[in-house]
Amino acid sequence: MKKTRFALLVSIFALTLTNGQTQTSDDNYRKPITETLQKMESLFHIKISDDRGLLKDKELDYADWRIQQDNLEVSLANVLAPFELMYFKQPDGSYQIRKYEHYKTSIDKATDKLHYLTNLYPTLTAWQTRKKLLQDCMRTSLGLDKALPMPKSKPILTPIRNYKNYSVENIGLEILPGVYTTGSIYKPYPLNKKAPIIITPNGHFGDGRYRADEQKRCAILAQMGAIVVSYDLFAWGESLLQFPSETHRNSIAATIQALSGIRLLDYIATIKYADVTRVGVTGGSGGGSHTMFLAALDDRITVSVPVVMVSSHFSGGCPCESGRGIHLCGNGTNNAEIAAMAAPKPQLVISDGGDWTAFVPELEFPFIQKTYDLYGKKNLVENAHFPKEGHDYGVSKRLAMYPFMAKYLGLDLNKVKNKKGEIDESTCVIEPYEKMFVFGDKGEKLPANALKDIDKLYEMFGEKNNKVYDVKK
Template identity: 45%
Template sequence: MKRVIIPALMLLSMSAGAQTFENKFTRPLSDVLNDVSARFGIRLKYNVDTTGLKLAYADFRVRPYSLEETLSNILSPFDFKAVKQNDKLYKIKPYEYPRRQPEDGQKMISWLTSLYSNKTEWEARRDTLRKEVRERLGIDKLLPLCSKEKPEYSKIRKFDGYTVQNFRLKTANGHTVCGSIYAPMSKGKHPLIICPNGHFSNGRYGKVQQLRLGTLARMGAICVDYDLWGWGESADEVGSKAHQTPEAHVMQALNGIRILDWMIQRKDVDTKRIGVNGGSGGGTQTVLLTVLDDRFTAANPVVSVSSWFDGGCPCESGMPIQLAGGGTCNAELAAMFAPKPMMLVSDGGDWTSTTPELEYPYLQRIYGFYGATDKVSNIHLPKERHDFGDNKRNAVYKFFIDTFKLDASKLDESKVTIEDENALRFTPKK
């Protein structure tokens, strides 16, 4: 009987779990990540399932001199990414197209800065962006379909120095948008502030929203807020899942423009003082509305504008507007408002943490093309996190007091009556 001699290398390749050229040096992803954790002295937290996943050329992806490069090399084949939480903790997450890292924001701002060095070059870029954002959003297909019917109104409710009235307005394709008008008791012409909502608790029915709009109204501004697409009364119409669709991005912008079309015709509105103010996702919408509509004269996005985060909800990034002009970001879209008054409110606990060092200086440069650096400002709250708290609201009040000459003596949130959700709905919730 003839003996079969098996080469040592072949025996090695046949052994369980061996890494060889034939199997592309493959190892289980979980084992590789455990080794990385031990090697670099870090802890990994998982928002993904690595069960059964295997990585080819596993150990060859390790860069002993760089944890960041190692994690990128290991995770990118699976469309995962590592998000640094602190020096010792990284979170493994699925790839998120609207979210990047502060270092990416720095690179983006540097690239954008290289595109224009004067007002003429900037305005050419601005005009290209405006055209492409409209096209990518698809809003011009819907605007001609909007109903010309006047809105329906609820009874006016009177409070200390202001009134509240609910409305329902038809938009496009048979849809409606519902909201509330907060107006001062005083007669005469008043500034108008359109207030798109963010994703804060209870939407436009929440206490924080009512405090802000009621206080601004007491000081002399007419404020209008309205439901997010698929929230509140919009959810009654299209369902709550509609908010997680690209349609939300378009319809919320359409609703804001449609409301402005209607409100600006009121005899008590001063058309030279038209503001827009919102926080978080409402801040993203604030910037988008200024890009789409030139009638706004002052803008105040709160805890939103970033060069490295486009907004994680489809109502902010459902349509690919950040691909306009070969690539843009919310900081550049905000810059398109120059030289009109704008204030950014930022904090240390979210994607606006880099505003004082990154986004604000960039905006100042653009405003500088117009000799208007005094028209853009930033209130940064480094110890605060992502919310619309007292200090952020106070920054909003000061901005509109200064910009629209509101009556600062009426700044008193304790005078605002907090209503329940049914009171603010056009159709009471059953």
């Protein structure tokens, strides 16, 4: 009996091998991915678009077998993952095909994540535990815990330029041995009483801190009574004298930019009349990311205004924002939760309809409010949304920021109003590049010890630079 059963099994196995050579061959089951997606459109009654041509000429083994008839999104992931592609669900219910990007997800997935996070800490105690975990992880991820002490060298300061009710001077601050952060300090003129501090990290806008709208923002805040410091991105502006532009896309840029804000605040806090009990931070785009980071990590920050960057589905496309893995902290976080870490301190979230902050009023802002509500301080967070505007720190966004900073930092709005009672930026002097340089028109005043080796910068943090460049000579 056993022998007969064994013979039958052998016969079945042999028959399977014989017939299976045609039934399981790649030639039969391999097909263009577009055909499989068309089948999924019919099965799930949806529309899938590939407006960037990412599916062109792509074929997939066992394509139709990857469809799970009761789960559209698992099916999409099964089909797209082999090509490092992903789907984005649109508000109209359709799906768009996009390249996989670690810093970007779809609105529906971001909504699910915020719901998960809300349930993760229903009490203030649970949130405070979560916040501490995130802070510790972010500091470690950025490498701030390994940063060498700031050198004791004196900051390099240019002569002061005095204008109506404010002054400007440029600063080169050695934040690490041979690594200089460059910027401009705006002060009330005359400065003869306690003044709050405002840190303004720069974003990826053309002309950097030299552009007119950033000069206006700093000058107006100074006229209102604040000491304001605006500073260059890593490998932008005068930082290019040390590190070429391509190194801005090194992940170490995130570390240096965060450290720049912290150590500039360290210095500004030593200035006569600087009031370290009143400290604001505001910036747009990449500067908005670092506004959130500083408010989350530095307890000295008392007011924050992140501009066009608070998003649960986009964490910044530049490594200077998302390159150090801080959004992996706590088994996964996002910029909405990082913004919520500022609670219960006053915060104004500025958003618009033309970028990834388009859904802030319905999605991210209510989530942040819930965190503030754990402290009983829901009224201390606000949202100024501009649905018809795009990605900038334009005049309407500045006009929303000024009164908020005035309210919570004790600034005087009347000092910048015209006879009609309107905030008037025309009193600001827009300086040319050469006046804003610290190290001279051609960098001739750059200190001799200035570091120019990105590999050695990594070594300061006990790391190795793994980024390879294809630089045309």
